Amino acid sequence: MPPSDNSIVAERLAREFRKGPRAVDGIDLHVAPGEIYGFLGPNGAGKSTTVLMLTTLLPPTSGTARVAGFDIVKQGPQVRSVIGAALQEAALDPLLTGRDHLRLQSLLQGIPKADRRARTEELLARVGLTQAADRKVRGYSGGMKRRLDLALALVHRPRLLFLDEPTIGLDPQSRSALWEEVARLAREDGVTVFLTTQYLEEADVLADRVGIIDHGRIVAEGTPAELKAGIGRPSVHVLPADEGDRPRIAASLARFGELLEGGRDVAVRLRDGLGLADVVRAFDADGLAVDDIELRAPTLDDVFLAKTGRTLEGAAEADDQSAAVDGGSR
């Protein structure tokens, strides 16, 4: 593969920690040049470990990966020269200003002196931090820190960009501003973007293709549309008016398809040819009262549920609880 290729290719990539789980369990990846690849999964699924390996900060236990045609183990410096990365937490120095950060980054990235100032101003403008450039980072909001983090990753004009949960904790406005910028980088500059997220909407809106990872393994991969089409049929979600009716509602719904577990409501994946009206008529006939009834097109959460038997939210909670139990037992 020529080194000018901005792709990411991984084969049976794995990382095992001493006394720990197999955080990444032999994954295969193929991210095309200029593509935005969403790596979706709950906390602890192996997303960040994968990013650390692909950005050369963590050697894999086994398997291989090439980033822009360079081997991540044997050609680390070459990989780093063509990638930009904003890792899970915006690692910024609270005592430096935004401009200080960009100056330091451009010096370390070897940007020629003549270009440094212009590049700094260009990036500050691009992420909307020109006004705040000379303020210390400790006074920045979460969104401003993330935007600065992105600007720092772009200083040396990388061909590939790794963003590890870039919008976590951001307000909707900051989130959508960051999405726009990431989309622009891919569409206008041809940058390949590898983006990890636990937000379904983010993967759905932003990613050309999505890989769903759970317990270190990729359980589904494709475009959001393909993945949802793979689930195929819509589902009906019902909130009972009386909690005591839940078993009767479940029994009634079971006639229309496969019951879905794990949610807070009672839900069924409809068989082909059935619709919301059929369910409403049945409830009417059975004398069942509901507070809410909703027909939902398949979402990526449904894909996650279909592939893992859990909802993304439920998986995150379960992993948090098991981490707490593990922590307590140590």
Next chain:
Amino acid sequence: MFATQVGAVAQRSLRRTLRQPANVIPPLVFPVALMAVNAAGLQASTLLPGFPTDSFLAFALAVPFIQGALFSTLNAGTDLARDIQTGFLNRLSLTPLRGSALLAGHLTGVVVLGVAQAVFYISVGLIAGAGFAAGPAGIPVLLAFAALVSLGFGALGSYFALRSGSGETVQGLFPVFFVFLFISSMNAPRDLMAVDWFRTLATLNPVSYLLECVRSLIITGWDPRALTLGLGVAVAIAAVALALASRELPRRMTRT
């Protein structure tokens, strides 16, 4: 490129320190305040037969240099540990920055501050009336020695930061370093110490030779033995600390 990297990291190190008054003022004020208290309270010590000077201020002026260097240890260590804890070191690892340039830049910042502190201490001492027996030529030697001691102690702080990855652990070591200062010839010449075990410990303690090197320039003039011992100990501390820090750095700055 190496020089640019060192300069960039040193600049950041200095900028960080200067923006934290709590890291600048105490290393200047506390050693000088302690020196003033000791100079006033222990002046009678100079009446002991064999005491090398009739001014305890001149005798005590060496102490701030070592105390200042101890503060440098603390600051150098906690700053580096914070970079590890916050992931800033990962950010640096993704750039072409060489590990040796990171350490050199970080320590350059520490040394510049150490020298600035030394200029402050000697100025205060001279203004307060202490003489400087080595004359004007001794000043650059004193500053070079202060730079060397800051380098060694800064490298030691960096080693502990890289080893532990925790600013709290580095701060926890500060009292231990201070014990070395107190069990030394800080307040009395070693040959006048009447308690045998204390004199033995002070003789074994490398800090005594650092103090006596500075003291010789202030009180005696050019004392080859004190200068050689002091410089030798300072070089040894710097060499060992740099070797230890360099060995630990790749463990924290992991990249393929």
